Amino acid sequence: MNDELKDFAFLPLGGTGEIGMNLNLYRLNGKWLAIDCGIGFSGNDMPETDILLPDPEFISRHKDNLLGLVITHAHEDHIGAVAYLWPDLECPVYTTPFATSIVKRKLREAGLLSEVSVRTIKMADRFKLGDFDLEFIPVTHSIPEAQSIVIRTPYGTVLHTGDWKFDPEPVIGEKTNLETFAKLGQENILAMVCDSTNVVVKQAPQSEASVRRSLTTLIASLKGRVAITCFASNVSRIESIAYAAKQVNRPVVIIGRSLRNLEVSARENGYLKNIPPFYTEQNMSDIEQNNIVYIITGSQGEEKAALTRISQDLHQHISLGSGDTVIYSSRTIPGNELAVKRVQDNLIRRNVKLITSKTELVHVSGHASYDEVCQLYKLVRPKYGIPVHGEWMHLNAQANVARESGAEPILLEDGDILRLAPQNPTIIGSAPYGRLVIDGNRLLSVDDDILAARRRMLYNGVVVASFAVNKKGELLSDLNLSAPGLFDQYDEEFGDVVSEFSQILETLPIAILHDDTELIENSKTILRRILGRKLKKKPFVDVHLIRI
Template identity: 55%
Template sequence: MTNIDGDLAFLPLGGTGEIGMNLNLYRCNGQWLAVDCGLGFGGPEHPEVDVMVPDPGFIADRRDKLLGLIITHAHEDHLGAVAWLWRQLKCPVYATPFAAAVLRRKLTEAGLLGEVPLHVVQSGSELTLGDFSIEFVAMAHSVPEAQALAITTPYGLILHSGDWKLDPDPVVGPVTDEATLKRLGDRGVLAIIGDSTNATVEGHSGSEAEVRRALPELIRHLSGRVAVTCFASNVARLESIALAALAVGRQVAIAGRSLRNIEAAARECGYLADVPHFLSEDAAADVPDDNLLLILSGSQGEARSAMSRVAADTHPRIALGEGDTVIFSSRVIPGNERAINLVQDNLARRGVRLMTDDDHMVHVSGHPARDELRRIYALVRPEWSVPVHGEWRHLTAHAGLAREAGAKPLMLEDGDILRLAPGTPQIVDSAPVGRFAVDGNRLVPMTGGVLAARRRMLFNGVVIGSLALDENGRLLGQAQISAPGLFETEDPETARMVAEFTAAVADLPAPLRRDDFALGESARASLRRVVGRRVQKRPLVDVHLMRIDN
């Protein structure tokens, strides 16, 4: 690893070339600054995993030079991994009031609230950490208090955009601070590290106010129960939905832990002041169907979310059926198409009417489309552009637009160390990157043996053979075979495999059958051959040995 003390460099450990798991690092004169620490979801590429976080090993090894972690806003893909990874970072954390309120709840659940030095900073304020001078710039987004970071260093000014849009009426929170962006541009911006999510979308992302105006009329004409699912952290949308419900005589109940946590954080910070407290799931049962609106978590089809359980008719308190309506007030995050389609199919099968942003004004994106990107380049006028926060098609589209706007694009991916100054920016080295799966209360390497075995079991099944032998190596009765996902216990094929496996072990030399290790290896090989003759798969095979004293 090249060690350059006198430079300014940028290193994404997550979130570049992918959606989610944002973890960005800046190096200045040997000191490091982290920006965001988020999670991602498994999706169809990783069906064995629900939630993933980036591997922070590179910066954890250098945490004595890590000055702090700044959170740009309260979305899961930007702060959801803090509670999982902070013990490896051990650094101060900085966030605006709303993001801090959300993060405190996560740290409390992880038993970390008393350990993490969490500092609240205000939009528009400034913070100095070592050779980094950071100005927080208000940006409109689909969550309150989103911030861009103007990072001044001895080598120049970097604008880290975070997630943003140009919304003339964001409903909750201020508009994007274009005056400050222009002021920064007048000073001279070396590079913009910019959001690429909607770089393929022409035009404008739309205003949250459009959704607020459309929802009351849409809901007014519906009968039965109405359920709306949206991103839990979109406080403006929660308020818009609640106000629309009140306007047409419906009470509002929420279901889903993420929604309850966001409501609590929002009210703590002074948001949702014009909306009565939401009903609980239990209280919703006493409200007539035509007077009830439900807000449910799970807009992306998350398997254990309230929306997925309602769609599968497994939710303990909420049921939807013929004559009810579900509104998907959200976009589809790439990779979640299959999960969302499954939820919508399950709802349609139950006779539920579906409404989405394909045919109704129920959602606008929180990310800039191409006209908004052109506008920020006109304001900031950076010399260089580094597209981040998107898959490769998004990064490529962003790079093309940046070039048209007069900036020189630099393409990189997770693990690339981009030296921004001194001299011409270039990738000078690479850092190891990886992912951990969140598995219950632990982190498991995505490339490790645990998940490799789980993937193999998921697609090829698992076969367990059990053998009882005396201390001299004589078999006691027949072997037993369990093959869930491949054969039923009562399947005649299972009985034939048992007989073949028993005979194969009995034919092994007596000295080998007295050696547990050698017997285990040979028995596994025998069982693998027996199963392989019957299925065109390579299941995970294991053998349990029991020694019975004479």
């Protein structure tokens, strides 16, 4: 083995400098460990796609030395990309029982279940992958069985926190055991790689139990149907909603495939055990319609989600209006603000009452606040603090916490290779990283020519010209021009474009008229110039030539 591979290094390929798409790598003497493999949402700047994935190109080149993928918890931004990216990783997957249920369902749907070794690790267990000595530490989060990971190596120990908070009154699972972290702090921890999502909030939020009590009071005060939207993977919140509905004798209907799958996985693992089975769209006609509580997907304004379609009165089974209430029991992920506002405006236009966390206690974050992050630093006492899982404002805020706590902060971004040991931590290079999008049954880079063309068509339109010529290049018929979204074909301006284009074609040199390739390329250039003058836009232009 080369001397340069005898080290301990950290490399984020997703989730550092952004929200979501978490994919973190550790290298120990040439062998790799991956932690989490999640999706992200594209937001308003990429309307041509909904879901983003981290690009695994770098670790794919080293997959022969990849010992395994360890999942901290089953939220989509940590587990949602596994079924898409596993063919690039081809390694065993290690998860807790609940996450095992989630990831196996995703792999089954992708036709990969028989190929992937999914190995279940009990909460708080300690296990080894090669020379990586790993230990799970259960932490409170908004989903069952969230785990921090202690990574012990011959060079030192790192705490990879995953997503966590110190909820004094969780509704699912136990409170985070502070004594466990205090004991860990006695081991001379080299570094803490820590969640930064909520560190810009000063005080710890109220507990999930407080939200449960608030929802119970709120739902009891409402008339008509109540629809509550939240993240489909937030089992704690779903149980809180169901509990609140149960207290006021309201039946609960879950709307959305992801929610139905989540219910199955939760009940398989002993969660929701005191909650009656939920109704679905298929059997909700059996219950009193005006007394229903819907739990529904679409809290981020996703175009195809159930709540978006309901707001547009396009849902097959549900129509909300005057007398009904929609509760947003979630936060808006940065970048989704316009999409969420659009859905909310549509609901208000339909006379639906709207309730959000701005006016009622209907949501608390599952991530640690400033005060909680300070407390964890004091317990663990790492030599270095490495912020991840957040945009730059979050990373920088946690760096300040690390500094205040006596740790030396190290700010990274995706692609930075940080050698943690044996020398002092140093960025020693960079790895290729990027973002992929799901396009039907394929994955494309966000920089792919296909998506670039799609963006251009989205903002500038598309124009297709078709015409037939004889061997001499003479037009044999009228020019056919299609420009949907740019012109009405009966507009005088549209006729002017067709006429000018035809006249210029007839004046082209004979050498161009006789060469199909030259004629097509020149036709595109001519059409772009005409459209640029007329529209002050640069639409995507294509030309279909028929030579007879």
